[in-house]
Amino acid sequence: MSSFKEKTQSFIALPIAKALIALIGILIIGVLFDGGGSFFKLNTHTEMLGFVSRYAILAFGMTLVIITGGIDLSVGSVLGLSAVAFSLLTIHFGVPGYLALPICVALGLACGLVSGTLIGRFKLQPFIVTLAMMVFARGAAKVLSGGQKVSTAVQIDGEYVFVEEPAIFETLSGKVFGDTIFTATIIAALVAFLCWILLSRLRFGRYLYAIGGNEESARLSGIPVIKQS
Template structure:
């Protein structure tokens, strides 16, 4: 019966079903603009974009993992570790900042490869493997920095600046990483393999896809994206802090799920993740403008995440 119902859906209904997050974002933005006269100002909208940037970049990396049916709880800690490595190599080691950024990205990539190796070859559940990396990366960040923030050189802090009056660099980075994510998912063999593994891992293996190799690529991408997010966050703060990005992994996962990805794998889009990150940023920004307590903000965002997962569950039941 559910199949017949789906066949009878009008194009408009089908579009709404596939773009629910975008509709929710528009409704949320309209509501916030009515509740606060400061919301639709150019300055505030740019602020929303900057606030969304780090979460969005993290979420783009997590999107690859969730589509395969996995999870990555380590991205916040990997972001902090990469930022600390960047700061340490430019200060204590005295390396040029472009080389230091490459090393920071390599650290994120390496963390992702370790995660993938534990999952693909060590047969650890993704939850356990990435939870272990969460602790390892955070601990290394504290060890390298000795628990104290490390100042970044001015050349790196410019990554957190604004070009002219209306073009924040973090927003540019966010858009670029989003485009890269979309290209990988829609235009490459790896992208097709990621969807196939998430849809049915055994069927993907029998069809000739080297599942373990693709998992290495998937988690490596997640780690590299986390490193980019760490660099952006550190540049905004003008220093690398070992406790930075704590809890960001939950925001990243939430953005992916709110954007329409399925935690069971096989479904997800770069644009949906981008919209999910914007929803979280608009929600937090609007609640701040309305002077809502930070404690209640956590409650509201928790409810939004729960609703997103519930809708995903209901959608899967309907289509099965």
């Protein structure tokens, strides 16, 4: 009896067991409060996955930061800045989507590089640095957009002309596999897989856990703490 109890406690302590318990709890709540049968419709879950995917992508990146014992308050604002830049590039300046995407990713990376440098090299507090980056990114987005909503109304020769929305928007917000799964959900799944590989199969992931456990011990163990921060 004690052996069974010990095995049960050991299983419950596993991360996958905690996730399964939470999933079962959600399923039970969904069955009890099914919203007139909506819970049992596939479209309900695919729509929900599409909605939360953008937050999931941010959460995976934030997970890496939290593992190191840090925090990043600027992720939402940097996302907004990148979105504004992407919309302006593709709609107002006619930049192809395959060029606008890497440009905006590089913009987000530049913001992260600045924050990381200030935290790692100059030993500033992550809370203060990322708070400042949050304010900067919001301000930069407002300056780029002129304080207005970015739309398909483009000013040409002093007059506003409505142009067609670039195809890249339909691709990123559309669905695949027979119009069932959102493209954003596929991207989120790929990001989740990459994070899993990074944390469980690569040395870099071990470094992140070591830094989060004790930064000074990690440094004395030969881990390049500043490069990983």
